[in-house]
Amino acid sequence: MSHPIQTGSFQWMKSINKSAILNIIRLQGPISRSEIAKVTRLTSPTVTNIVAELLQSGLVVESDRGESTGGRKPILLKINGSAFGVIGVYAGAKKVRALAADLEGRAGEEVVLPVPPRPTKEQFVSIVQKAVHQVKEQIQKKGHPLLGIGVGMHGLVDPEQGISIYAPNLYLRDIPIASLLEEVFKVPVEVENDVRALAIGESWFGQGQGIDDFISVHVGTGVGAGIIAEGRLVHGPSFTAGEVGHTTIDARGPLCNCGNHGCLEAFVAAPAMVRRAREQLQTGVSSSLSDKLQDTADSLTGEAIFQAARAGDTFAAEILAETGRYLGIGLSNLVNLFNPRKIILSGGVIAAGPLVLDPLKQTIRERALSIPAGDVSIVPSTLGRSGRAIGAYTLVLQKLFQPQMS
Amino acid sequence: MSHPIQTGSFQWMKSINKSAILNIIRLQGPISRSEIAKVTRLTSPTVTNIVAELLQSGLVVESDRGESTGGRKPILLKINGSAFGVIGVYAGAKKVRALAADLEGRAGEEVVLPVPPRPTKEQFVSIVQKAVHQVKEQIQKKGHPLLGIGVGMHGLVDPEQGISIYAPNLYLRDIPIASLLEEVFKVPVEVENDVRALAIGESWFGQGQGIDDFISVHVGTGVGAGIIAEGRLVHGPSFTAGEVGHTTIDARGPLCNCGNHGCLEAFVAAPAMVRRAREQLQTGVSSSLSDKLQDTADSLTGEAIFQAARAGDTFAAEILAETGRYLGIGLSNLVNLFNPRKIILSGGVIAAGPLVLDPLKQTIRERALSIPAGDVSIVPSTLGRSGRAIGAYTLVLQKLFQPQMS
DNA sequence: TCCAAAATTACTTAAATTAATTAATTATCT
């Protein structure tokens, strides 16, 4: 059965108005009370009252006076950005990355810890806790209170319960991350899949700002997506929505480790790209990469291909272009299915820049339907390597700025 | 920029509560006031007051007394189903179908009018108007007031403006259907893409009842989908979301009339299925369909293939199975991307039943990720040929049962 | 000094909640 029908009470209405004003201040601030009244269509006394509560809570502060337009100067309000701290953790299969940030998303130094292969649950959780501890010090040093911790976790996550249901690359199942961290750090913990957290991060601090329909696609060891439709993250009832990596783009294509044939991931993820390069090199193509073929140390990596292409190796460039074209097919499917305004690309493969992006965009122009293809823009993420950790602390901010209570 | 932030007033809250109660009565009725209070978590006086207004408006009536459980017998409330009429029109490129229904979706006799090839805007609109006129009589005969008209229109539609932006199979653009019909019939008109309207119909009266995440896929001349995520229809900013027909399932596949290669539609839509059958027959396969190959009258149709398969023709059966397998690939992509609870299939090709559905389901089991595949059920629609017209009048009901004002 | 915009204060109103009351049944006791 579907979730219970929404009904409203006074407190519910007020919490919505409060959240609306808080978000206006965040997005349009510094802004005056009377300006808030205009854009929210609430009356000025209502705004005054709610703003008073927000000032009380410390989330908002009065800043400078604005320019007068022939009367009293407005008092501008802004988020009390630097007064509170939040923490975001990207919990991946190879690395754990933690960031401390303030309410306006200004982050400190990133802490990166390696994850050993096949860790136990306890080992893995303790690495996460260690990372959180280290960045927590940055906040404590400033004397700011910590408002919450967000975790962007590799694999299948139940964000409602705050548990990692299945982390395939760690070979772990059912880790109750939220409760484990809440016990130790005594603050609310939000957990979400890493790529979906990234999408939230994009919508707050990245290329998704002000856009209600976009898809954030991360191409790394796998290919995942966070889908934002009408401003809301799409989860699906079992929390698996967004698995672009395992959409079929060639029914007769190569075998994927999910068991299917011709998955997008089997063409464009870093390991797949390396496999394609290796196969073609073995047929005797001439390339600066040919030597690496014999190396036992697996020196033929995505990074190596990228370097070679940059150095003018046409074979390497063609491998990247091919990757772009395949990815373009997968993204064309997204464009036709969701009609997003933007697709935001991130991950190592995307770092290759135009060598991948140009053929990718070309393919979308050729293969997607002209109307949605004309309205979508394909852009690389600007959040960099810390994107998923940024997304993680954005989970906390999102919760904080949302209407409280249901 | 994104749509303005929602704020609440007293009237807004009340309209939400009113709509909530109305929908509870519709979905759980006949139901007593005190039971409504329980499920909505509103207090009993609030329910009493709002119900009084609903009784006043005529949308709701008191019916029998319920069973006592040791106290006063509850007065059961229900939707005043038969007292009002709505009209739904499926406006396709070959046929226009109109239905009159009451508030509980009980429909009368369907009116079906043919559409000539390449009609002018005026011709097309007048066919739609004629169909509406004819079913309107059914409502008038009963003396019920008409509350609105819904149109499920082939092609690209702007539901906010109520215009058909582009109807490829009619070769028409920019028809302001809503205003044209409102002028004539003096009632509100809702316009939506036919397949998306069907999805709304499924969620009210079909296989989508009580399900918040499902996809309605219609396989006919083309392949389209209506996507319901968290109870909301996904449109996309240019209203093109749901174009499964033009997702690539085989990068090296046959040319589609959209200009792309290997679209799902180029494998499974009725014309594509016929093309595949023809190609294989020409290589000299033995089949009861072989004779039809020479017919000038295009007697080799989807229907003919279906008939032959039913009569035991193994070639025809294999064509259908192949169609099911291809469709299964396309649907596996939907399963991985959206993680829906259900996929509801409709249209001529699906009418072939298990001959198509069994290989289709098998393919999804094989190709989609196990978690979402395990949670999705693939079912044929139960709405039949009138599905899209049912969806069309459901647009009116949906509007009527929604909170008024924003 | 006066005007105009910003912000606040005082008052009114809408609509929910709480508390009390009435209505209608069923169960129980004599």
Add this chain to the structure above:
DNA sequence: AGATAATTAATTAATTTAAGTAATTTTGGA
């Protein structure tokens, strides 16, 4: 069987929340 207690449904009356309206104060600029 009839009286009465218990229970649930529904309404009425009173209270409270929080928004809206109108009036007032504050403040800067002309």
